[in-house]
Amino acid sequence: MISLKTDKQLNTEAIELREKWGLNPYGSVDITSVVLSKIPDITLLYIPFSEKTSGMCIKDENIQIIGINSKMTKGRQRFTLAHELYHLLIEENSGKPIICNNPLRDDSEREADKFASYLLMSEEGLSQYCDMNSINEWNLTSIISVEQYFQISHRALLIRLLNKGLISRKEYDEYGGKYISYEARIRGYGDELYKPSPEEDQYMTLGKYINTIEYLDETKKISQSKKKELLLDGYRGDLVFNVDEGDDTND
Secondary structure: OOOOOOHHHHHHHHHHHHHHOOOOOOOOOOHHHHHHHHOOOEEEEEEOOOOOEEEEEEEOOOOEEEEEEOOOEHHHHHHHHHHHHHHHHHOOOOOOOEEEEOOOOOHHHHHHHHHHHHHHOOHHHHHHHHHHOOOOOOOHHHHHHHHHHHOOOHHHHHHHHHHOOOOOHHHHHHHHOOOHHHHHHOOOOOOHHHOEOOHHHOOEEEEHHHHHHHHHHHOOOOOHHHHHHHHHHOOOHHHHOOOOHHHOOOO
């Protein structure tokens, strides 16, 4: 019987991955940009899955794909990306697709959830942030401050605080039931973290798939019509029709 990893082990694995990538182990991280720059063979696919499915991943010798539910909030999308990294990079992977369906929270899924939380916000990072910002009690203001800095989902932070005994179940339910976008705005923050992708961006492909099409085009290995077809298949009509081409600046 395989024993579950402890929270300490998962936190250590998250910090080690950050260090491997040359990142500050305790600060905030732009997880999407980091993944695209540090894992050149990965393709990120944003599509509106069903509400029960947060994401999926596929890994074999020639392909690494992470699918993310674009109908979920940006905070949840970042968490899902970190969660899927656990399946791809940390645990043994059989090569079969892994679909992360919320009602099916097996041991692997729980470990991936905890790893994702620590990758976005390590225990040491949270402690350091609280010390530097004199956070001595947990209320909605301090919670929003932390999740905005680390760009971690509201629910993920509440679960973390609940599991650490820093908030009660009553407080968890109370803070989780707030209209958090409004609460963030009246405290001077943006609310993008709490919203899903805009409807026009709910289908999007980033990473190797797009890079490969560009390489094939530059080396004259595909026709322009085939390039257009492949880009449209990857939901990148913006690249086919040069959308926003006039918005480039030198700033």
